[in-house]
Amino acid sequence: MDEDDVRNRPSGRSSRPRTKQRPAHVDAAAGMVVSVDRGRYGVLLNDPPLQLITMRARELGRTAIAVGDRVEVVGDLTGAPDTLSRIVRVSERETVLRRTADDNDPYERVIVANADQLLIVTALADPPPRYGLIDRAVVAALTANIEPILLLTKNDLASPEEVLKNYSALDVPTLTTSKGGDLGEVRAVLDGKITVFVGHSGVGKSTLVNALVPGAGRSTGVVSGIGKGRHTSTSVVALQLPAPLTGWVIDTPGVRSFGLAHVTAQDVLWAFPDLEDGAVQCPGSCEHLTAADGCKLDDWIASGHSTPARLEAFRRLLVSRSDLGEP
Template structure:
């Protein structure tokens, strides 16, 4: 049985049980070996893999260790996440947005923020909330916004995330007109967009790569690896510098006397919106056991 090994391969798309792998010799349609199903590992777009040719068919034989991965969108080895927030249609849901930023930071990615639809409704403080919290923030309608985003994307794999209808596909089409992604129309009845992106697919551009993905939503953040109450303070960049400066060593930063974080909120050095999200996410995390999650 004649076999050949092709190295340095990345999955750029998976659909219907087939995975399209980009190699130095071109793109190959592959299927994973059955062993991955037996050990409950599913190949993801962004995975670096080994493939083997067997009688003209290509099989994924190895999936290299991931530096990170997301359940939805299903993608691995992400370098940059751009969280897209619209000022209107739909308006920002800060708890969901802040849960996304926390999940990204837990996975080793400090996300960047893109604000859209400021031509329909002026920024009502969104820019300041996230800039004050230590994130890079770009108004998509600002001068040179697209050039700035392209510069930030270079050097790795970028993903755009955000609730449906915020304008992810519109932004991507403007950045990479050859992608011609389908854009979502807003459902007036529900006040949210309809999903139009059907499968994760990675595209190369000069200096990096970008994934077209189904977007994050509230349900999607729930499906990710749990956030535990004792780690959440480390996942808010504006809160983490104050850890250990409170009166009590075990301060939760929610109600304690002498809390350094609460003092920063009172002095407006920490956004009230972000602090509320911190408290909501921490309360939600109470009772989630690492042991029960096998984490």
């Protein structure tokens, strides 16, 4: 045998030199992510208003993509069955709503991008209000620069007075509804906004979404015998409000926990501008929980700069970050 008889196995790799230069994608179409499902992203194009099934382009690497993201897409843009296009750019987010699986989980999960409002749906009865989840959702919204709004359902079964009193110091806008009641006030709040709906299973969230967006088809369920709802909706999805309204409703699965491992005391303090200047006088490591630990906020309140109710509400939200019980 000589060298001509030796066969070399092809390496399978191109001999072309690699380059960092990426395609410009000048013909990319703009749109918004309206659903995420196992590596496939539903994108509604801006012009024409056509929904596509897309995947993440290789050049984006591990870039996270969430419902609400504004993206640019290339490929087959016809929307025909069995076609697939690629997301090649993700625009900078204006807001990001995050949570962790629990308070010991260091990994943040982006729930929704670019939301304006967080509608916290809570039943007044069957199941009863769970203040832990409400507090945590308020913290997540305030620290993300998203306006929290409290929606109390089933006011035909119980009075909202206690809940309203509990959140009056936070200046959180509050709405109430009853089964089959008028939703005009709710529609007015949602008009022109991107609003995320969050709440425990069984509080009537999916029923509300179906009433606001006819044809949405969000699954609904019943409350179990032990006062807890069964999970119905299983994915995050953005739904466009019907004309003459504008804006979006983003429905999320019913949650049992809302971890805030990523939120610090300073993050919460940022949402209380009337207390920020007083906190400057506190020790550098102050958690702002009690005067006994050196917190100067009690003196700040005594000087008339804010109210005891505001300080109490602030500290309650701080404590809610590390409350390991069920929200």
